[in-house]
Amino acid sequence: MLRTPLCDLLGITYPIIQGGMAWVATGELAAAVSKAGGLGIIGAGNAPPETVRQEIHKVRERTDNPFGVNIYYMSPYVEELIDLVCAEKVPVVTTGAGNPGKHLPKLKAAGVKVIPVVASVALAKRLERLGVDALVAEGMECGGHIGEIATMPLVPQIVDAVHIPVIAAGGIADGRGLAAVLALGAAGVQMGTRFICAEECTVHPNYKEAILKAGDRDAVVTGMPGHYVRVLKNKLTRQFEELAARGASWEEMDRLGTGKLRAAVVEGDVEYGSLMAGQSAALVREIKPAAAIIEEIMAEAEAIISRLGKLVR
Numbered sequence: 001m002l003r004t005p006l007c008d009l010l011g012i013t014y015p016i017i018q019g020g021m022a023w024v025a026t027g028e029l030a031a032a033v034s035k036a037g038g039l040g041i042i043g044a045g046n047a048p049p050e051t052v053r054q055e056i057h058k059v060r061e062r063t064d065n066p067f068g069v070n071i072y073y074m075s076p077y078v079e080e081l082i083d084l085v086c087a088e089k090v091p092v093v094t095t096g097a098g099n100p101g102k103h104l105p106k107l108k109a110a111g112v113k114v115i116p117v118v119a120s121v122a123l124a125k126r127l128e129r130l131g132v133d134a135l136v137a138e139g140m141e142c143g144g145h146i147g148e149i150a151t152m153p154l155v156p157q158i159v160d161a162v163h164i165p166v167i168a169a170g171g172i173a174d175g176r177g178l179a180a181v182l183a184l185g186a187a188g189v190q191m192g193t194r195f196i197c198a199e200e201c202t203v204h205p206n207y208k209e210a211i212l213k214a215g216d217r218d219a220v221v222t223g224m225p226g227h228y229v230r231v232l233k234n235k236l237t238r239q240f241e242e243l244a245a246r247g248a249s250w251e252e253m254d255r256l257g258t259g260k261l262r263a264a265v266v267e268g269d270v271e272y273g274s275l276m277a278g279q280s281a282a283l284v285r286e287i288k289p290a291a292a293i294i295e296e297i298m299a300e301a302e303a304i305i306s307r308l309g310k311l312v313r
Contacts, residue, residue: 002302006165006187009134010092010113011066013037014298016178017136017167018290019192020070020094021144021276022046023265024203027058029290032200035063036291041094042069049080056088066091068115073098086110094136097145099123101130115167117190119147124158124166134165136190141171143193143230143278146221152184159185173280175300182305193278198290204268207275210234214281224253232275236260 004015016038019025022045030040042055052069059067069090071081074097082103085093093100093107096117100107107114108131117136118124124135137158139151147154151170159166168181169190178189195201197208210232220233222240227250231237236256243252257274264273288296 002298002305004165004182004187006134006167009165010039012039014294015167015188016294016297017041017068017094017188017190018195019142019169019190020044020068020096021192021196022072023261024192024196024201024276025070026202027055027062029195029198029201030055030067031059031062032198032290033195033294034059034065034067036289036294037065038290038294039092040067040290041092042067044069044071044075044077044081046072046075046077049077049084052081053084053088056084056090068092068094068113070094070096071100072096073100082106085112099127100132101127104131117169118158119149119154121157121161125161128162128164132164134167134187135162136167136169137186138190139168139170140230141279142169143219143276143281146170146228146230151181155181155184155186171278171280173283175297175302175304177280178297178301179304179308182301191280193280194284194293195290196277197284197287198293199287200290203265206268206270207264207273208287210270210275211277211281211284212286214277214284216279216282219277219279219281223257224250227253229257229274229276230278232270232277232281234273234275235271236274 006015014037018033020041020043022043025043030042033040044052092113094115113133115134137155139154140146155168165187167188168186172189173194223229260274263269264275
């Protein structure tokens with residue numbers, strides 16, 4: 001069986017982490033991934049602490065396996081969420097859109113493993129010095145907010161720069177992707193888009209169908225420097241393109257985007273909702289249980305690694 005140091009660090013069976021997507025990564029999905037042997041993540045997003053607490057309890061009602069919460073550092077509730085995950089003894093926290101350095105002492109004292117999402121070598125090295133447990137190196141192929149470097153060059157650079165486990169993210173949806181990033185030195189993968197089409201994911205069926213229909217050029221980038229977001233193209237992305245063409249301000253862009261993720265996830269608006277998805281969307285072809293997704297990925301990766309080994313004589 002394929003096992004990496006990440007499995008030992010987090011107490012999981014398989015080196016697969018589910019992305020902590022706001023509005024998408026609920027307790028139902030996180031529990032299903034964790035129960036199947038991966039690490040399920042609740043996406044706190046901008047949700048208030050009591051809502052996140054309810055999602056944590058959903059996971060614990062369904063499995064005793066490790067799970068995590070993603071804390072988005074642009075949330076107005078960051079301080080309260082840090083207190084919450086410590087009080088609830090959440091095993092793992094992933095972080096995005098900010099530096100968790102000032103909260104590390106409190107999280108570590110509570111026994112929480114901390115895994116920030118990074119998109120540059122400089123930030124990876126800084127966070128390792130602060131004492132984080134692992135890193136997610138996220139390439140610009142991912143859905144949602146993106147950096148500037150693709151997964152293939154980013155992962156080995158971060159692997160070379162740090163001495164803690166590196167988890168690859170961005171553009172990965174199957175066993176081929178897992179095998180590839182293991183070859184780059186990663187200890188596992190984080191996948192978001194693939195798990196949107198898990199049966200246990202509670203997003204609107206229209207959202208899942210949009211991913212299933214996506215082609216290789218349908219996951220596009222909108223926004224402006226420093227605030228780029230990858231989504232499936234629709235009428236909303238055309239509106240963003242029009243704003244960008246006339247040099248609209250960040251405030252105008254922000255107004256257009258406000259509430260659009262909820263519109264997609266909850267209301268199923270595939271025309272004017274923000275269908276956050278990575279370039280791996282074109283690799284997602286069916287909806288199936290999270291456990292079946294994980295089993296398929298692991299079997300494919302193990303078969304590839306075994307086959308590649310036979311090429312060395």
